[in-house]
Amino acid sequence: MIALIIDISGTHLPAVSMELAALALRLNKTETSGIMAVVCGKEAALGASRFAEASGIDTLGLVCDLEAHPAADMATALRAVLPAQGLRHLLLSHTPWSMEVAPVLAVGLGLPTVPCVTGYETETATFFRSAGSGTSRLHVKAPAGGVITLQAGALSPAPGADVTGRVTVRPLTVAPGPVRIRSTSAREKGNTALSGARVVVSVGRGIGSQENLSLFRRFADALPGAATGCSRPLVDMGWMPYPCQVGITGTAITADLYIALGISGSTQHLAGIPQGTTVVSVNRDPDAAIHAVSDLIIEADLLPFMEATLALLATQ
Known part of the structure; x- marks a missing residue:
């Protein structure tokens, strides 16, 4: 089983979503069966519908406020919706949110993590990532699977699907842990x-x-x-x-x-x-x-x- 987690902050799917779909299909020999996607955020229902239509992958929309919960609590809640057995790869985009959540998920799932992936070679099952401020390129193999975070722009997006994936939507219950987020403040908007x-x-x-x-x-x-x-x-x-x-x-x-x-x-x-x-x-x-x-x-x-x-x- 291969799972994708897509975090959305508004009503639009991030462009990297279809790159994650492309990587999942390459890891799964182009078959959508055996792949599940999880879209989480306040607008997860709309995001899940759009992703399932574009990718053909069965998608679970988890309605939640990503900013309201610490990474460890989010990871615990997400683990509960992932397959208990047979999960080979878990794919996320490389964002500030996933940089916190992915390592916690990897520990909980007992999987290695390969962060900040910039490419994948299907023939040799090799992931590529940069090191040394971009001066070196690492070749990484994860034969037993792993938690992968993918840089936006690393792969060509998956082509549009002919069949829409099934969509399920429900709220995500996040149990509070010892750490609380007291407040958040908006960063200066982009240009x-x-x-x-x-x-x-x-x-x-x-x-x-x-x-x-x-x-x-x-x-x-x-x-x-x-x-x-x-x-x-x-x-x-x-x-x-x-x-x-x-x-x-x-x-x-x-x-x-x-x-x-x-x-x-x-x-x-x-x-x-x-x-x-x-x-x-x-x-x-x-x-x-x-x-x-x-x-x-x-x-x-x-x-x-x-x-x-x-x-x-x-x-x-």
Whole structure:
């Protein structure tokens, strides 16, 4: 048996849901029988219906408030709805919520965990994940099964199904444990201009200093419809505000063209770039992880390159 857990925070299924379906089908030799999905959240009924229709997988919708319960309590409640015997793989998307819940589920189920998976090779049954801030690629085998968290954008989504899966909906009862969540506060909202831009110019630590930001903003302003983003280190250093951060903990973009300037390319950052986006990277490090997903690689010192580019644009 293979199970999927999909957490939703609104009425829309996350795009990674169909990537989870694709991985489940590859693990199960393209058969939907023997696969179950669990959609949990306040709008789980709607989410379960949409997922079952899109994937053809039988789906259980568990109505609950994901923010109201600690990870350990949620994991205990979810274990109760999973098969008691024969569960081989449990698949989740790699989100802040699943990063807390997945390890607890793995311990309770007695399964190993393979977090932050960025690819899967069917022929050798090998999972891939990044390490060393994206500078290394690990090949992982889990012959006895495991709890897998999948990075968004790692796989092509499963094709639409011809038959709708069965849907069951019920509330999820979460027994309180020793830890209580007293309150929650909303984080600053994402950058809608960034998420909807067709062209994104994103900068990283390689720009050298905060004073150099104006140079790169001039470049973005010269491109019609472009928005400016950044990698997490620039937000952590206070150089740019959080809504400009691209990645799994920031804004997921939908751009046709992504220009990465001085960005090494951590796994978390790459997760914010969808498949099909044309990526241009400028970095003097030939081993930068961003190069592995780039369509055009420019190995150059960033500041002289940008000054020359702006001078050329000024003549057009």
